[in-house]
Amino acid sequence: MSQFAVGHLSLILLIPLVGAVVLLLIPRQQRQVLLTVSLLFSLAAFVWSMRLFQAFDAGNGDMQFVERVTWMPAFGIAYIVGIDGISLFLVLLTTFLMPLAILASWPVREKIKEYLFFMLVLETGMLGAFVALDLFLFYIFWEVMLVPMYFLIGIWGGARRIYAALKFVVYTMAGSLLMLVAIIYLATRYAHVHQVLTFDLLQLYNLHLPVNEQTWLFLAFALSFAIKVPLFPFHTWLPDAHVEAPTAGSVILAGILLKMGTYGFLRFAIPLFPNAALAMAPVIIALAVIGILYGAAVAMMQADFKKLVAYSSVSHLGFVMLGLFALNIQGIQGGIYQMISHGLSTGALFFLVGMIYDRRHTRMIDDFGGLWQQMPVFSVFLLIVTFASIGLPGLNGFIGEFLILLGAFSVTPGWTAAAACGIILGAIYMLWMLRRLIFGPLTHPENQKLVDLSHRELLILAPIVALILIMGVYPQPFLSRMQPSVDLTLKRIVTSQAAPVATNHGTSGEMKTDGR
């Protein structure tokens, strides 16, 4: 892409940012204009990402559309972006969900200008974290995401929003700051061994450290990602943040931000420190399965619809982690597939929560019942999305879960059996929730005046449900694009085990930096 001044990926990063700046120039009274402009910019990013999807070479597992611009050459820091079969779909998921999230923001009354501004900045931040191939750059995007999300929860959230927002930031930063130390340490070690200072991920892959050093670094990275996923027992920020956030905020949190953690494991923690990852895999698998069962059990007891969906995320993301740490092709592919599926189905569930909350200003499941009679269209969507989330064959959730169990079974049959019980628990709480919400008699008189979905709301849900069906019936276009990149990641793990370990020479004192 070197012939372009601004490459494909940079353009996708720039579009929402430019949109955010344009918003600042529009007076705040022009509500409709503000909303339309931000919708158009997020749609433009989506259209451009579809072109990326077309141009993507499915047979190639390497990084594609790579752009390199020197930034701080004396420190080996560069602007490097690129995508492979793993990040491609996460980029698409982001650009796909963002216009829908903005469409769902129409009912936001207060301070809409700032709200949309933060949404678009957030989009750039998330996309940047998925495409960055320089650890310094990645860290910047990783932290940049935090600020707009903090404002979105803190200003437009529910009653306990300030507490939830601060908890979200402090938890995330606790992990990421230690990751920063690990990043600097890693680059410094690379400079000892290879005499070149660089933060370029693809080069750092070639550094093979002794196992105990790897373990420390892996733990620093893993803590940061585990908090984001969230892996049990680092999940306690999630119910607060998800419940207090405005609808679009919850959708983005569950749909995209949580994937940042699992993506981080797959892109950084595992291939950079493969020996440590292998050594730690049993622990992480155990935590993942505990998370699956714990999340499901807690979700079952929730009286609040939104909290139920929030805890179901803990359970579903446990499956993703189980798949990734099976460290074989089925497990990892299933994990990625499940990331996308979860982004769609949980995103849709949060949209649906928001839609009835807008009507009734309550999210207590007991306040509803018999909605089928009053809101048939809503109920159909809820039904499909819930089934997708349970993992009904023919819908997207099934493929991911099946592949994960397949991959994990060959590694740890015991834990996999326990995880399979989690699927049953998931079916129980989801179906029970359905029964209490939409079936049965319409007992509450307030619910008799409820109106069914508007055109705008249909427009939000229809594309998601369409994708849920497509991914459930025809997974091949997705899996075939992931496979080469997953193969390559696995190959890195295998070669690294065979590679000679970097010696510990020159740990103090002299260090060469490149370019001087």
Add this chain to the structure above:
Amino acid sequence: MDASLIPLLPGAQVLLTALVVMLLDLFIDEHERGLLAWISLLGLALCGAEAILLWGSSEGTFGDTLLLDNFALFFTQIFIAVAALTVLSSMRYVRETGIHEGEFYSLILFATTGMIVMAAANDLMVFFLGLETMSVAVYVLTGMWRSSARSSEAAMKYFLMGAFATGFLLYGIALIYGATGSTNLNQISAYLLEPQGQWPPYLFVGGLLLLVGFGFKVGAVPFHFWIPDVYEGAPTPVTGFMAVAVKAAAFAAWARILMHELSPLDSDWALPLRVLAIATMTIGNLLAISQPSVKRMLAYSSIAHAGYLLIGIVAGEEWGSTSLLFYLATYAPATFGAFAVITLLTEQDKPKEDYGHFAGLGFKRPFVAMAMSLFMLSLAGFPPLAGFTGKFHIFRSAIIAGHTDLAIIGVLNSLLSVIYYLRVIVMMYMNEGGVKGKSFIESPYLYTAVGLAAAATIYLGVLPMRTLEWSRSAFSSLF
């Protein structure tokens, strides 16, 4: 004695401006005194231009007691930039609070002269001369708001504590002179590098006293007690000046004396410095969390930042010193900007510095609040702002020097600091009420100062290379 006057130029320029301002003040009418601020700015701008033109020189004068090298010039640039911002942000403030303008501006300039001498001093006596010129001027500045009891109290406290610290420094200088036979840094260094059996034990006592004196001046724990009261009591623009320029001057002298010339003693004060750094960061941050006033919180935050800077001193060598200089450059705009925003909230000589006074600011004054958020996020170390690049290089230097544990303690401290910096943002954006319509100092110059500080915060975060390069060559010029 062969005495080239060129190395004196930047300092003399500021001194001359100070004298002009002071004299002119006697002859001009009350309502024309605004002119004095412009004269001060002109003088500072000329000094800045001279400093740019002289970049790269390394000339000593008066028997090498004063050395104008890149190190001195780098700090000179920081001092005059902060002094200029202080003048800009005080133009309206001094009228509101009834501070006498002529004296205010000339004292700022005198203090700046002292700092420039401190950064260029190559002799312990000259360093002491600069330090006293600066300190005496700042003592007076602290107490200049005469209708405020807090201000007078702060001045008294500052003076007593400052005099105490001066005593330590002077005693330390005397002992070092006794041991080495010279106050000139080059000769002291030469003495220390001589291969010989024993150094007299009071040399170490002298070094330790010097350390204590510097600890007082930069506000390192446990020598920090004066900082919160003095920073809170002083007129806010002066507080900004103190928190940035005075601190930078003390670090400049510290870096030149302890890190370079006395570096053969490194192994002896590695441990005390480590303890000092850890205590300063941790205690500064912990105490900042519970402060009810933003101004006081910033005072404690400046203590915590002195702790991060000490990591640079502990790390030492090339990267430690470069990142120390760079960190000072990144810390300056955010801290000064934050104090400038507090200045803005002053109403009719009533300061409004509590968290509550920031409530609702986000939607009443979007640009002021946005700037304040930038400053807070930068101080908390969020990328891509100046504070992040500063911390990145400080922690990196610690890791390179093998002090990974210090880097970890440093990042955990940043986490603590997030709690109180974000509280300001919570107040501005997530609480209603607070400031009513006309309660701001409406001054275009003050807004300019805030805007410049915000621009610098972003610039140093996104494009830090040039300043890093300057810091590096400033450090190399010491050798």
